[in-house]
Amino acid sequence: MRKSFCALFIFIYIVSYSQDKADSSKTKLKAFASVSLNSNGIASIPAFSLGKPAVIASLSLVKNRFSYDPTLAYGFNMKPWFIDNWLHYKIISKPSWELRTGFNISSFFSEYQLEGGESILQGQRYFAFELAALYKLSPKSSLTFMYWNDNGYEPGSISGHFFNLIGERTDIKIGNSVLMAVNFQLFYINYDGNNDGLFITPKISTGLRDMPFTLFFQATQVISSNVSPWPGFKWNIGISYTL
Numbered sequence: 001m002r003k004s005f006c007a008l009f010i011f012i013y014i015v016s017y018s019q020d021k022a023d024s025s026k027t028k029l030k031a032f033a034s035v036s037l038n039s040n041g042i043a044s045i046p047a048f049s050l051g052k053p054a055v056i057a058s059l060s061l062v063k064n065r066f067s068y069d070p071t072l073a074y075g076f077n078m079k080p081w082f083i084d085n086w087l088h089y090k091i092i093s094k095p096s097w098e099l100r101t102g103f104n105i106s107s108f109f110s111e112y113q114l115e116g117g118e119s120i121l122q123g124q125r126y127f128a129f130e131l132a133a134l135y136k137l138s139p140k141s142s143l144t145f146m147y148w149n150d151n152g153y154e155p156g157s158i159s160g161h162f163f164n165l166i167g168e169r170t171d172i173k174i175g176n177s178v179l180m181a182v183n184f185q186l187f188y189i190n191y192d193g194n195n196d197g198l199f200i201t202p203k204i205s206t207g208l209r210d211m212p213f214t215l216f217f218q219a220t221q222v223i224s225s226n227v228s229p230w231p232g233f234k235w236n237i238g239i240s241y242t243l
Contacts, residue, residue: 032060036216036240041073041081045148045162046201046220047189047227049234050081065090079121083107088130095136102130125153141169150191160191174206181205189227197225205240214240 034057041054053076061068071084084106092099106126113119132146148162164187172180185201200221207214219235 027064030060030062032062033243034058034240036238038236038238040234040236041075042201042218042220042234042236043073043082044071044084045189046185046187046218046234047197047199047222047225047231049220049236050075052076054081065093079111080107080109080123082109086130097136098134100130100132100134102128102132104128104130124157126157127151127153140171141167143167152192158192158195160189160195163188177209179207179209194226197227197231198223199225199231212242214242216240 036056038054038056040052041050041056043049050073054073055076056071056073058069058071067086067088069084069086069088071082071086073081073083075081084104086102086104088100088102090098090100104127106128107123108126109121109123111119111121128151129149130146132144134142134144136142144164144166146162146164146166148164150162151159164185167184168182170181172182174180181204183203183205185203186199187201188196188198190196200223201218203216203218205214205216215237216239217235217237219233220231221233222231225231
């Protein structure tokens with residue numbers, strides 16, 4: 001299964017590179033970055049969280065239809081939590097909708113206590129494949145359907161599937177200077193070891209016009225799940241700075 005996904009991904013990239021090669025020199029490399037402080041770090045799959053304050057930094061380098069989108073997440077003790085290395089390509093890019101594929105090499109870190117009070121940090125590697133379709137309802141509203149096939153590499157790590165439906169509305173004006181964005185996710189996970197469940201995750205962000213700082217609130221509520229221990233309700237508040 002992994003070899004088939006790799007072969008398909010490489011084929012798409014080879015074909016796309018040949019299509020974009022002619023005008024690649026005409027498009028400049030674009031860069032975007034953000035850093036956020038979180039009260040209760042919620043992971044890329046919102047069913048999971050660090051359970052304590054976290055710092056998350058994201059970078060996006062975009063050229064033509066390609067983008068490299070890494071994310072670094074650390075606890076406030078500066079111990080790593082997870083590292084993502086997403087490479088994306090837009091198979092279809094039209095004004096009203098997009099179709100994107102991606103590949104991620106990530107690492108997830110867990111801290112374990114040893115006898116005598118010492119602790120060790122153990123890392124596990126994951127490889128994920130993505131297929132995502134975005135439909136723009138308006139210049140400020142969109143719907144996105146996303147699928148990840150996630151594969152753990154180390155013995156004892158888990159593999160599975162992640163389905164995510166995202167509705168988003170941006171640039172909601174409150175008065176003359178305040179802007180708000182609303183993001184709503186309905187997602188389903190199905191991982192090894194009977195770890196599956198259906199969740200909802202709303203997120204509200206607000207900030208001042210022409211200011212790089214944004215305040216946000218995010219919550220995750222389980223609808224139905226076999227994950228043990230029971231995921232329950234998670235919430236997170238934070239502030240982000242966008243470059």
